[in-house]
Amino acid sequence: MDKQALRKRIREELKRLNNEQKAIEASWIHREVMTLDALKEAQTVALFASLPDEPSTEELLKDISARCKVVIPRIIGERMEFLPYVPEKTSCGTYSIMEPTEGEVVHPAEIDVAIIPGVAFTSDGIRMGRGKGFYDRYMAENSFRALKIGICFSCQVVEYILYEKHDIKMDMVIYKK
Numbered sequence: 001m002d003k004q005a006l007r008k009r010i011r012e013e014l015k016r017l018n019n020e021q022k023a024i025e026a027s028w029i030h031r032e033v034m035t036l037d038a039l040k041e042a043q044t045v046a047l048f049a050s051l052p053d054e055p056s057t058e059e060l061l062k063d064i065s066a067r068c069k070v071v072i073p074r075i076i077g078e079r080m081e082f083l084p085y086v087p088e089k090t091s092c093g094t095y096s097i098m099e100p101t102e103g104e105v106v107h108p109a110e111i112d113v114a115i116i117p118g119v120a121f122t123s124d125g126i127r128m129g130r131g132k133g134f135y136d137r138y139m140a141e142n143s144f145r146a147l148k149i150g151i152c153f154s155c156q157v158v159e160y161i162l163y164e165k166h167d168i169k170m171d172m173v174i175y176k177k
Contacts, residue, residue, distance in 0.1 A: 003128055003162055010120050013155040014053045022153065026055040028176040029151050033060060033115065038147045042112035044069045046082050046146065049090065049098035054117050055151050061085060071106045073134070074099040080134040082106045109143040116170065121150045125170035126161045139168040147171050 001009070033039060045064050049072055050057040064070050071082035075094035083100035093099030116135055118127040127150050129135055139148065150170040157175055 001160075001162075003131070006128065006158065006161065007119050007131065010156055010158075011053070014153065017153060017155065022055070025153050025176045026059075029055050029174050030059050030063070032174050033149070033151070034063060036113075036149075038113050039064070039067075042068055044071060044106065044110050044112050046071050046073070046111045046114040046116075047085070048072060048115070048117050050117070051097060055153060057115070057151075060115070061087075071111065072098075072100055073138075075134060078137075080138045082108075082111065107143065108138065108141045109145060111144070111146040113149065114139070114146040115149050115151055118150050118152055118156070120156050120158050120161055121152050121170065121173045121175070122159065122161055123157055123173060125150065125173055126163050127167065127170050127173075128161045133166070136166055136168050140166070149174060151175065 039045065045068055047057055047061055047064065047070055061070060065085060070085040072085045073080045073082055083103035083105055085100065086103065089101050089103065090098045091101050118129050120128045138144065148170045150173040152173065152175050154175050
């Protein structure tokens with residue numbers, strides 16, 4: 001199945017998830033992420049402000065911020081950059097995603113753990129994003145060295161995703177099995 005068809009199939013599956021199921025799975029993901037040794041040792045964690053069709057990151061943002069520096073993405077033209085997460089310094093930005101409105105851009109080498117969204121994942125870490133390539137380009141930067149963790153709902157895990165040379169594989173994918 002090509003990526004466009006797979007994106008459509010996953011969107012349809014996500015529409016069938018009710019709010020209770022989304023909350024159960026997001027809570028499970030939260031517990032799993034918070035127990036990771038890499039997270040306990042991290043000084044800087046990249047996270048994202050979730051969209052309605054993604055596992056909620058609201059509690060992760062709050063709980064990880066209590067432990068270490070959290071950075072979230074902002075889109076500038078064709079590139080993505082990460083800035084410190086400060087709730088009162090965010091607003092609805094590109095693609096209707098909450099983004100930081102101010103702050104100093106964090107260098108990719110400073111990020112220890114990156115928690116990354118996707119439309120679909122394979123259990124061994126192949127990721128398919130929304131099609132704009134922002135995360136793949138960012139993770140391809142030479143100085144990016146973070147542990148890459150994909151998070152998703154169980155219906156977003158598939159057996160096969162067409163893997164292209166520019167696609168960046170996750171080190172792990174966390175979802176409710």
